[in-house]
Amino acid sequence: MKINENFMKTSTLYDTIQALGAEAIQWFAKLLIIIGAIISCLAMFGYFGALCHTRILLYIYSIALSLTIIFEFVGIIAMLSFHNNLWEFYDAGFTKIFQGAYRNNQTKTIEIMSKLEREFHCCGVNSIGDYIKSDYRIPLSCYPNQVPQEKPFNQGCAEAIVIWIWNELPLITGIFGTILLIEIFVVVASLVLGVAIAHSANTEIYYKL
Template sequence: MARELSCGVAFSRGMLLLLNIIFLLIGLVICGIGIYIKVDTHFNDVLTKLSHVSDFKSQSLGFLAFILIGGGLFAVLISLLGCLGTLRHNRCLLYSYAVILIVLVILQLAGFITAIVFKDKLESVYKDGLTQVFTTALDNNDTVVIDAFHDLEKSLTCCGVNGIQDYINHNVKPPTLCFENPVKGCPKTIIDLLEKNLPIVAACASILLLFELLGLIFAFVLARALKNADVEIYSSKPGEVISGIIPGRRRNYRNI
């Protein structure tokens, strides 16, 4: 029995360590992307310009960098908590780690459901915010934002927010791309691109959710195994060992 317990604990420890190493790497990558967005001069200039538009402040893409950095650091801390609890056989840390994963799973499921239910509303808010930024840039001849839109148009093969008419309405010469082929507005192009790659996004989200569920399961399994590990009960008399469960027992994890 002790041998089976030892194998089970070893397997749980190994899987939990592997999952937390994966979490750690993912967190570092996400944090790195956020830092790159903040330190990149051109991108940061554009975000600064965008954040100055009053109706777009709450939706500013500049918050994306902070979200990525914060999310990445949080993932790193959670992975370190899991590794520490696993290596030190600390049930308190393991249970804390598991509870945090439960909260994350619930929040992610709530986010997925919200995105599905309010999909049309989210698209409308995104398009309205982008329209405000683009219109303000054209009215004020803000070359930084306009150049950023031109880069976006080239990369996505799109034109303005609603199409070439955006440039015509503001007496601004449209980029050549808008005349070459019938192209859609950039928000519609981005939404279509996201929907096209939705299976990939869903697969990545499902894999992440699976990792979290596995981490949750292995954390509980390991904590439970540690609780039920072989114990030796020592009496107050030197050298005397008493079998059974009594208050103040001394645990012996020799088989772990």
């Protein structure tokens, strides 16, 4: 999400007016990075707890990882909720950018929009009609080979971008779900190990007595 070219293009465009759509994508990417860093730090508690047979460290690890799992579930639910509003965010944001760019002759924004039209094979916000209704010149980026004699793209860029983003999310969600299953297994394993260490210590004391 942070380095993919298409994600960067959409984010650059929406950062022009700080649209919610791009902020949500970047927020989720940062969230994944933060969670990864936290889990890496937490792993040290589990590692030393198991290595030194220290129940306290194992229990701290289990509790902290359980809280992380809950936090991740909240993140997944938030992303699923975001999906329902994804179209509204991008349609409204794209319309505002489109109108402002051509009305104020913002060449940088127009250039970014042209790149998106070429990349996603789309034209305007909802269709080529956005240019016609506003009496703007239809850019070459609206045509497959940038030749005006050809038939322009039918799909609007707002719809094309939303579909592309949502097609990318299942892979991310699948990886996220796999990590969650591993984390749940690790929580259970660390608790079982903690109980085993306690049982082993009690047995040792019993035999000494």
